[in-house]
Amino acid sequence: MGMSGRPDAHLPRERSALRLSLVASAVLAVLGVGWGMAAGSQAILLDGVYTLIGMALTSLSLRAARLMDAGPTPRYPFGRESLAPLVVGMQGLVLLGTCVYAALDATRVILDGGVEQVSPGSMAAYGLLTAVAALAVHRYLRRSDPASDLLDAEARQWWAGALLSLVVLTGSVLALLFSDRLGSGPQRYLDPVLVLAACLLLVPQPVRMIRTMAVELLEGAADQPVQQAVSDRVDRVGAQFGLGQPALRVGKIGRKLYVEADFIVEAGCWDIADEDRVRREIASQLTDLPYDVWLNVELTTDPTRLR
Template sequence: MTAATREQAALKRSIAATLVVGASGVVFGILSGSLSIAFDGMFSVVDASMTCMALLVSRLIARQTSGRFQLGFWHLEPIVLLFNGGLLSLLSLYAFVNAVGTLMSGGRPLEFGWAIAYAAVIVAICLAMFLIGRRQNREIRSELLALDVKGWAMAGLITAALLVAFVIAALLQGSVYEGWTPYVDPAVLAILTLCLIPVPLRTVFDALKDIFLVAPPELDAKARAVAADIVARHGFREVRTYVAKVGRSRTLEFHFVVPHDHSRQSLADFDRVREEIAHAIGGDPRDRWLTVAFTADPKWVD
């Protein structure tokens, strides 16, 4: 089974589990009267829709090229990540504002029995999906799957925090602090969303770097080191390197200036240099766009 097939299978399983969690959150949110559970369910529904989009992009990337998209479909990956991260950020911000409004209006009564049962089951599901996804992605190394694993971690942390808060609030009932229990649900939601907003925002910033073709420092340093070694060993005059990362793909260009009196200038010689560079760069050739050019005129490298 190829990495692309395993990635798609993992995303399909995640979609099914996310839909179950999302539907449960909506139902239990209504039954318990909990804003935080309803937010948890909506978060899962949005995450499932984004995972569906990620699955579609994964299938397109596996095709590599088409007549219309001759440079491949890699550019769709950061677009999906940007849309996903932006949507989750807006959802978290809206939930935070709603929670603050509920706190200011006197809180919200909650049926803790339903809430605790829901939270315990969902924490177990999220933990299982997080561990399975992380183990698989150690071999697949997919950014789409990495985002999905991050989504399960976020969902699990949200629900775990809800579980702790609901248990504490349930213990307060019948005590002198019972009057504070209506504030538990919106307070927990406000704290959670405020803490979670930076997580999808990081995904947004990383996706923007890919979309704007910002050169990754590590890839740039590696390309320069490989180019310098080739120049030294083969007696070329100079070299220019250009790198970019778009989703899982890496784009690298090497432009060498060859002396007019260079001893080896056959196509076979230059092809061997290309092989050396490809081997030194490494990685999956299917996710790498490598261009190696040679010229005797420096004007063609700038």
């Protein structure tokens, strides 16, 4: 049984938020690449390239959102929600690859003796500007649709971008404060060291995104808070009908939440109409969850169903 626990109004909101993210990415990508090349800063250039890659991935997310919003079709009778974790995982893999490449390049620069001195003032100005912009977009995405995996991945990208900008800002401010004491020698390593620090901070984000893809595509259990929310509602209905503890399975793929509840009953005491009443009541209890819930409820005399 399929039922939507998520208002249709959320769907255009998701696409609208992705479009805004795409426009913001385009602006900051051009700014970052241009500023980085003009200032000769690898850290700023990394930020710009990171945002540029994010822009391409946002376009992919937008396309995936349109396909998922189309719902079930004769060719895809259960919809195409698997696109959500697939796109999230692709984003994670690309971003992880970007971090690894940047870290290796920064290490090479350090071993080669650093780079020509980059103006800390210019880097600080860039870091402040882009950090504020990234945090603003991140906040907007988080508030647009908390149940959207695509917006969650998008928000993670912006949070990672904000961290990168804050690393650039912090390092530049420290360089300005201690430039007289350090001299020009250590400042040659400022840019690659900032790149390495940023990569270390960014890596957990794509790793989590890749893990999300693996768990959902392999039909793993939903996160504990989601499972608990479903379990509480199913248990409440079970108690209402005098049923025992069910075998409950909860899986999630994108916006779709699969719920299967099997109750063991005595032979001859329940019929199909009773099962329908239990199913309808559980369905009613789950409507407040922000997912498209696909529910299956079974009353059975077979105790092996609880295994």
